[in-house]
Amino acid sequence: MRALMLILDGLGDRQSKKLNWKTPLEAARTSNLDKAAKTGETGVMYTIAPGIIPGSDTAHLALFGYDPVVSYAGRGYYEALGAGLAVNEKDIALRTNFATVEGRVLVDRRAGRNDFLLDDIAKDINGMKIDGVKFLFKHTVEHRGALVLRGRGLSPAVSDNDPHKTGEPPKKVLPLINDEKAKRTANVLNAFLKEVSILLKDHPANKKRIARGIPPANTLLLRGPGQAKQIEPITKIYNISADCVAGGALYKGVAKAVGMRVLNVKGATGDKRTNLEAKVEAATSSKADLVFMHVKATDSFSHDKDPQGKKKFIEKVDKAIKPIFKEFDLVFVSGDHTTSSVLGEHVSDPLPILVWGDRKLVRADPGRFNETKMVLGQHRVVGVNIMPILMSKIEKIEKFGE
Amino acid sequence: MRALMLILDGLGDRQSKKLNWKTPLEAARTSNLDKAAKTGETGVMYTIAPGIIPGSDTAHLALFGYDPVVSYAGRGYYEALGAGLAVNEKDIALRTNFATVEGRVLVDRRAGRNDFLLDDIAKDINGMKIDGVKFLFKHTVEHRGALVLRGRGLSPAVSDNDPHKTGEPPKKVLPLINDEKAKRTANVLNAFLKEVSILLKDHPANKKRIARGIPPANTLLLRGPGQAKQIEPITKIYNISADCVAGGALYKGVAKAVGMRVLNVKGATGDKRTNLEAKVEAATSSKADLVFMHVKATDSFSHDKDPQGKKKFIEKVDKAIKPIFKEFDLVFVSGDHTTSSVLGEHVSDPLPILVWGDRKLVRADPGRFNETKMVLGQHRVVGVNIMPILMSKIEKIEKFGE
Numbered sequence: 001m002r003a004l005m006l007i008l009d010g011l012g013d014r015q016s017k018k019l020n021w022k023t024p025l026e027a028a029r030t031s032n033l034d035k036a037a038k039t040g041e042t043g044v045m046y047t048i049a050p051g052i053i054p055g056s057d058t059a060h061l062a063l064f065g066y067d068p069v070v071s072y073a074g075r076g077y078y079e080a081l082g083a084g085l086a087v088n089e090k091d092i093a094l095r096t097n098f099a100t101v102e103g104r105v106l107v108d109r110r111a112g113r114n115d116f117l118l119d120d121i122a123k124d125i126n127g128m129k130i131d132g133v134k135f136l137f138k139h140t141v142e143h144r145g146a147l148v149l150r151g152r153g154l155s156p157a158v159s160d161n162d163p164h165k166t167g168e169p170p171k172k173v174l175p176l177i178n179d180e181k182a183k184r185t186a187n188v189l190n191a192f193l194k195e196v197s198i199l200l201k202d203h204p205a206n207k208k209r210i211a212r213g214i215p216p217a218n219t220l221l222l223r224g225p226g227q228a229k230q231i232e233p234i235t236k237i238y239n240i241s242a243d244c245v246a247g248g249a250l251y252k253g254v255a256k257a258v259g260m261r262v263l264n265v266k267g268a269t270g271d272k273r274t275n276l277e278a279k280v281e282a283a284t285s286s287k288a289d290l291v292f293m294h295v296k297a298t299d300s301f302s303h304d305k306d307p308q309g310k311k312k313f314i315e316k317v318d319k320a321i322k323p324i325f326k327e328f329d330l331v332f333v334s335g336d337h338t339t340s341s342v343l344g345e346h347v348s349d350p351l352p353i354l355v356w357g358d359r360k361l362v363r364a365d366p367g368r369f370n371e372t373k374m375v376l377g378q379h380r381v382v383g384v385n386i387m388p389i390l391m392s393k394i395e396k397i398e399k400f401g402e
Numbered sequence: 403m404r405a406l407m408l409i410l411d412g413l414g415d416r417q418s419k420k421l422n423w424k425t426p427l428e429a430a431r432t433s434n435l436d437k438a439a440k441t442g443e444t445g446v447m448y449t450i451a452p453g454i455i456p457g458s459d460t461a462h463l464a465l466f467g468y469d470p471v472v473s474y475a476g477r478g479y480y481e482a483l484g485a486g487l488a489v490n491e492k493d494i495a496l497r498t499n500f501a502t503v504e505g506r507v508l509v510d511r512r513a514g515r516n517d518f519l520l521d522d523i524a525k526d527i528n529g530m531k532i533d534g535v536k537f538l539f540k541h542t543v544e545h546r547g548a549l550v551l552r553g554r555g556l557s558p559a560v561s562d563n564d565p566h567k568t569g570e571p572p573k574k575v576l577p578l579i580n581d582e583k584a585k586r587t588a589n590v591l592n593a594f595l596k597e598v599s600i601l602l603k604d605h606p607a608n609k610k611r612i613a614r615g616i617p618p619a620n621t622l623l624l625r626g627p628g629q630a631k632q633i634e635p636i637t638k639i640y641n642i643s644a645d646c647v648a649g650g651a652l653y654k655g656v657a658k659a660v661g662m663r664v665l666n667v668k669g670a671t672g673d674k675r676t677n678l679e680a681k682v683e684a685a686t687s688s689k690a691d692l693v694f695m696h697v698k699a700t701d702s703f704s705h706d707k708d709p710q711g712k713k714k715f716i717e718k719v720d721k722a723i724k725p726i727f728k729e730f731d732l733v734f735v736s737g738d739h740t741t742s743s744v745l746g747e748h749v750s751d752p753l754p755i756l757v758w759g760d761r762k763l764v765r766a767d768p769g770r771f772n773e774t775k776m777v778l779g780q781h782r783v784v785g786v787n788i789m790p791i792l793m794s795k796i797e798k799i800e801k802f803g804e
Contacts, residue, residue: 014765050783051790055803075804342762348794380782
């Protein structure tokens with residue numbers, strides 16, 4: 001039997017006046033999800049725990065069955081894996097933004113959110129060496145990238161250089177603990193940033209960007225330092241094969257970290273333009289026991305404070321996913337966290353879950369798949385409960401006791 | 403943003419015939435709470451865990467976010483703090499009752515529940531010394547008081563002297579473990595009780611009490627030995643300011659123990675005559691990020707097996723609290739435990755919670771704020787979840803992960 005875990009990022013929401021005091025999921029017309037919820041199992045999930053605001057990385061770890069308090073390795077680690085960089089045991093990994101400075105002052109934290117020629121620039125940064133440390137670098141989507149430091153005596157206990165606002169210079173990287181490795185890592189990163197600035201100041205790619213009216217990518221913002229963490233692969237825990245269909249580097253990275261195979265899907269962009277049909281096609285074509293399919297845009301509409309856009313996108317998803325109910329024996333649908341489209345931020349509110357399958361595998365309940373009617377569902381769970389629920393249904397977990 | 407935590411002591415209840423098989427909270431007309439519940443979040447809370455009957459002290463620790471299994475320091479500690487006694491690191495603290503003996507036999511465990519001249523008596527007890535141990539003593543409310551032992555080689559592992567019934571003599575204090583400190587503490591306490599009996603036998607205050615027909619306060623019952631426990635203050639954990647509005651010494655004491663500032667409120671008596679309006683005024687006038695407001699009488703009506711009285715008192719509270727919904731961004735209402743007004747005792751049943759706020763901060767659910775309709779709420783929590791839920795909403799907790 002095969003199971004699909006469909007995660008609509010930031011799916012949970014709050015009611016808003018713009019939707020006549022409904023949530024986007026409540027307001028959306030979703031005939032496929034409604035039909036599935038009617039014979040499926042529903043309920044309420046705190047992804048991590050009540051009152052804890054999940055990040056996307058910790059939330060996905062929980063959904064894959066790993067306690068993030070134990071297993072979380074830092075955002076940079078997952079971003080680097082998702083970008084396709086190898087991260088060895090003692091490497092330090094960071095997520096990066098290309099950004100624009102004028103003089104020393106930060107004027108655009110995302111270099112126009114424009115990826116023109118960033119691959120060229122990335123190639124010149126990749127392979128730099130400072131004080132015995134090698135820098136591996138890759139551009140991913142839009143202004144984003146990932147950086148891996150390889151060398152002796154490094155630590156992830158260093159601060160970001162991102163001031164999180166424009167009008168002032170990027171910060172210096174500082175050691176967060178009084179430790180030689182942390183100090184060395186901060187020094188090496190500050191030296192690296194200086195060299196990058198020199199390299200990018202008059203870089204031909206930046207000249208071309210400026211000529212086109214695009215802000216030059218002349219500095220890097222570094223965030224979320226992480227380090228590889230060995231965990232037991234999901235494929236081994238449940239003795240399954242597992243494939244990932246995702247656009248965003250982070251989600252691919254978490255999937256890789258737990259031992260999933262990441263499928264290459266054309267048109268899976270990790271943004272609002274994503275080709276949902278191509279992703280559904282990739283998911284249904286996979287032969288893996290478990291397919292994890294991730295859709296990012298629900299979250300992006302929330303961050304953009306656009307509940308109507310989120311509602312419409314949910315309707316698009318509902319149409320696109322029709323084939324999955326034919327191709328999979330078991331389908332789990334939820335989000336990784338609630339993102340308020342009123343506040344534009346992750347919040348700690350619980351979110352609805354849907355476990356659909358043949359009626360031999362699931363038991364219908366009075367719950368429905370939205371933030372209001374979920375309370376009538378049979379499940380009250382946290383994220384780490386999801387994998388056992390799914391795997392027990394497709395007979396990948398044995399009875400405990402006799 | 404500012405949050406109020408309103409705890410109506412022993413609010414949860416069971417249905418009783420006297421209320422046509424409703425609970426006091428179900429039977430009460432509570433237009434303000436009903437209105438708040440309509441747009442607010444509701445749910446079910448076990449203060450400590452299913453099947454655990456909470457004491458008021460352990461329950462409040464949990465509501466303040468501390469696991470009582472780890473952080474509980476013994477009732478006497480909180481009573482002493484609440485009475486305004488300093489409790490140093492190695493001190494032993496106990497709660498006390500003034501009681502009445504005739505000959506050696508206990509005839510009234512509460513000395514008529516009458517506080518006439520007890521402050522005078524307390525002053526004469528305060529400062530006594532036995533075998534290098536100094537006794538600090540303070541009368542609080544009605545027949546109650548708190549005692550602190552200061553000296554070398556003391557232990558809280560000693561028994562109570564309260565036989566919990568009349569008609570027999572108070573018990574001897576015994577060491578609970580085979581330990582020199584426990585033995586010394588028991589010896590010192592028995593000697594203290596003897597000296598107190600001698601002091602009070604013909605004390606002028608008791609002569610005046612007898613002349614007025616009030617039972618003399620001629621002995622002390624000692625209970626709940628505790629010892630200071632260092633915990634991280636609530637103000638530091640969440641980087642907030644926190645004020646307490648309460649009448650009863652215990653609640654002030656727990657609030658102090660977790661680092662809250664206790665406001666002096668005239669008319670906050672910690673009993674059925676409490677001035678609710680004065681407390682609401684004090685709470686709304688506070689500028690703290692978190693205000694904890696405690697109302698005791700709901701519990702007292704339950705202990706007195708008076709569900710109708712409890713219902714009426716809940717209606718009084720509902721009227722009095724109207725201003726809080728204007729003055730606070732976020733309001734949490736619940737009890738610390740369920741107290742059956744049929745049995746007159748704390749029971750382990752879960753109780754309803756209400757989280758009300760601006761609709762940007764909360765998500766309405768179909769639940770209502772009583773023991774029956776709470777099941778339609780979105781939350782299923784234990785007490786230690788409450789602070790994270792509240793603090794994440796008023797942005798005092800950061801995202802876990804990115």
